Amino acid sequence: MNPEIISNLPALQVVIPLLGALVCALLRRGSAAWFLTMLICLIMPVISIYLLVSVLDSGPISYSMGGWAPPFGIEYKVDVFNAFILVLVSSIGAVVLPYARLSVASEIKPEDRSWFYAMFLLCLTGLLGITITGDAFNAFVFLETSSLSTYVLIAMGRDRRALLAAYQYLILGSIGATFYIIGVGIIYTLTGTLNFADLAARIPEIEQTRSILAAAAFIVVGISLKFALFPLHVWLPNAYAYAPSTVSAFLASTATKVALYLLIRFLFSIFGIEIVTDKLALTDILIILSLAAMLGASTVAIFQHDVKRLFAYSSVAQIGYITLGIALANQAGLTGSLVHIFNHAIIKGALFLAVGAVVYRIGSAEIDDFSGLGKKMPVTMGCLLIGGLGLIGVPGTAGFISKWYLAVGAIDAGYIWLVFLLVLSSLLALIYVGRIVEVVWFRDPGPNLDGVKEAPLSLLLPAAAMAAATIYFGIETSQSVGIAAQAVETLLGLAK
Amino acid sequence: MEFSKEIIANYNNWVTIFLMVSGLYIVVARGNMVKKLVGLSLFQTSVYLLYLSPGKILGGTPPIIAEGFTVYSNPLPHVLMLTAIVVGVATLSLGLALTVRINEEFGTIEEDEIFAKGDDQ
Numbered sequence: 001m002n003p004e005i006i007s008n009l010p011a012l013q014v015v016i017p018l019l020g021a022l023v024c025a026l027l028r029r030g031s032a033a034w035f036l037t038m039l040i041c042l043i044m045p046v047i048s049i050y051l052l053v054s055v056l057d058s059g060p061i062s063y064s065m066g067g068w069a070p071p072f073g074i075e076y077k078v079d080v081f082n083a084f085i086l087v088l089v090s091s092i093g094a095v096v097l098p099y100a101r102l103s104v105a106s107e108i109k110p111e112d113r114s115w116f117y118a119m120f121l122l123c124l125t126g127l128l129g130i131t132i133t134g135d136a137f138n139a140f141v142f143l144e145t146s147s148l149s150t151y152v153l154i155a156m157g158r159d160r161r162a163l164l165a166a167y168q169y170l171i172l173g174s175i176g177a178t179f180y181i182i183g184v185g186i187i188y189t190l191t192g193t194l195n196f197a198d199l200a201a202r203i204p205e206i207e208q209t210r211s212i213l214a215a216a217a218f219i220v221v222g223i224s225l226k227f228a229l230f231p232l233h234v235w236l237p238n239a240y241a242y243a244p245s246t247v248s249a250f251l252a253s254t255a256t257k258v259a260l261y262l263l264i265r266f267l268f269s270i271f272g273i274e275i276v277t278d279k280l281a282l283t284d285i286l287i288i289l290s291l292a293a294m295l296g297a298s299t300v301a302i303f304q305h306d307v308k309r310l311f312a313y314s315s316v317a318q319i320g321y322i323t324l325g326i327a328l329a330n331q332a333g334l335t336g337s338l339v340h341i342f343n344h345a346i347i348k349g350a351l352f353l354a355v356g357a358v359v360y361r362i363g364s365a366e367i368d369d370f371s372g373l374g375k376k377m378p379v380t381m382g383c384l385l386i387g388g389l390g391l392i393g394v395p396g397t398a399g400f401i402s403k404w405y406l407a408v409g410a411i412d413a414g415y416i417w418l419v420f421l422l423v424l425s426s427l428l429a430l431i432y433v434g435r436i437v438e439v440v441w442f443r444d445p446g447p448n449l450d451g452v453k454e455a456p457l458s459l460l461l462p463a464a465a466m467a468a469a470t471i472y473f474g475i476e477t478s479q480s481v482g483i484a485a486q487a488v489e490t491l492l493g494l495a496k
Numbered sequence: 497m498e499f500s501k502e503i504i505a506n507y508n509n510w511v512t513i514f515l516m517v518s519g520l521y522i523v524v525a526r527g528n529m530v531k532k533l534v535g536l537s538l539f540q541t542s543v544y545l546l547y548l549s550p551g552k553i554l555g556g557t558p559p560i561i562a563e564g565f566t567v568y569s570n571p572l573p574h575v576l577m578l579t580a581i582v583v584g585v586a587t588l589s590l591g592l593a594l595t596v597r598i599n600e601e602f603g604t605i606e607e608d609e610i611f612a613k614g615d616d617q
Binding site (some may be wrong): 152170 | 532533543550
């Protein structure tokens with residue numbers, strides 16, 4: 001490749017989808033917009049994988065936006081940790097988009113389709129931007145780019161309650177983003193810099209002040225609203241339940257994960273572990289909230305009758321696992337978190353794609369309408385089953401790997417009782433997954449399923465790819481765990 | 497005396513905090529979707545003041561290099577807040593657009609009336 005292009009790859013990662021969104025908005029034909037979006041979504045993983053490989057080979061890449069040297073200009077900094085997340089987000093985009101064509105055609109009015117793809121690309125831009133940037137204010141701009149486009153995507157759902165869900169998310173999401181920017185404002189006033197690396201260098205000087213604690217609190221609460229930490233999760237179930245199927249799958253796999261990335265970046269790379277654990281007692285709070293999410297949200301999930309809603313509550317619970325690993329803040333725990341960010345993205349992707357395929361065929365996500373579906377749509381339901389096993393954490397699936405590391409992390413931190421609660425939460429997952437499996441495989445098809453066929457190939461393949469990845473990363477862990485462990489070493493190394 | 501001096505010296509922060517808290521309160525306390533957005537806007541606007549007031553130096557000039565002027569205000573917060581204003585406008589307009597659509601679909605923009613319809617579990 002042209003060296004000029006290679007040296008600008010970090011910028012292209014964000015600029016290509018941004019320009020693509022603009023072109024999509026101008027294209028008035030949905031199919032043309034889809035084609036362009038598909039093209040961009042195929043280029044994105046190529047760039048991010050190239051970045052990951054070169055970071056693994058030769059260390060972090062620093063890119064100065066517009067030629068202004070950091071810390072004055074905006075720096076795009078790629079290290080192992082965010083290259084890992086970039087690969088995740090861009091690959092999920094590439095897997096979800098082939099699925100989008102039919103799914104969007106069945107759920108969204110023809111005149112809105114090109115807008116849908118424009119918003120999708122803007123959302124992708126925002127998510128990739130948050131991940132790649134090394135500047136606290138730039139991260140806010142991308143946070144709002146992705147959030148604003150997400151509100152629109154959710155509001156495009158068929159049900160009129162999608163509008164309410166989008167409105168509710170808009171209010172809470174904006175409060176979250178404003179909290180974040182208040183925190184950043186306080187830090188900026190204290191240190192005079194917005195660059196992540198520069199902040200990390202200057203924060204020890206002002207560690208004793210109370211303002212830095214206030215800033216940390218604002219930032220943590222703000223980001224927590226974005227990734228739906230229990231009890232700040234109220235926007236999430238409605239948003240995922242009423243959004244178009246493609247959007248549910250994409251958001252569940254990426255949006256919350258990127259916000260979690262930002263939290264980990266702030267806690268470990270910028271504030272440093274001392275402020276987080278000793279001064280703010282954040283780890284204790286996070287452990288309690290994580291447990292509440294793991295047990296509380298899983299219990300609520302058991303009683304849901306809409307499958308998309310059920311999986312949305314399960315997402316809140318799974319986010320609890322990730323924050324638990326962050327709270328443990330040791331090598332194994334944090335590795336567990338990072339691996340679970342990756343694994344949960346794949347698992348939830350498979351589940352929401354499979355449910356979306358059902359919605360495409362029968363037009364409903366009510367669990368009662370699923371009865372006997374195993375006989376009519378065996379492959380789709382097979383993906384659902386594999387994803388479900390991944391949620392429970394059955395050995396041989398990706399979910400097991402991350403829970404294993406979390407359990408090891410809990411034991412290392414001296415909390416043996418946490419392991420029992422981890423198992424208990426898995427049992428709750430077993431109940432809600434078991435409920436779906438019972439309805440799908442052990443009941444006779446109802447009259448609503450007359451003439452229902454297996455989902456079309458373009459819906460089936462992405463779901464099957466995610467399900468296959470769930471098994472693959474449950475057995476072959478050298479990539480996922482290997483890279484996550486390497487990222488954790490830098491994170492904990494930086495955390496003085 | 498010392499205490500009241502402290503308060504007066506930081507009056508810009510008190511204004512910021514007042515706007516912030518009242519904005520957030522309106523978002524929480526009001527059921528009308530337009531009023532909620534007004535509160536949200538107020539909340540976001542208070543952040544502009546949080547950034548801008550430490551950036552301004554009394555007696556300082558705009559940050560342009562010229563003979564005889566050595567004290568000037570920090571330009572960066574102003575630039576940042578221009579971006580934040582754009583974000584705020586986008587959020588408000590999207591929120592209002594959603595409210596219009598909600599009014600079309602539900603016939604009301606009062607949250608309790610919508611929930612009373614039992615449409616939202």
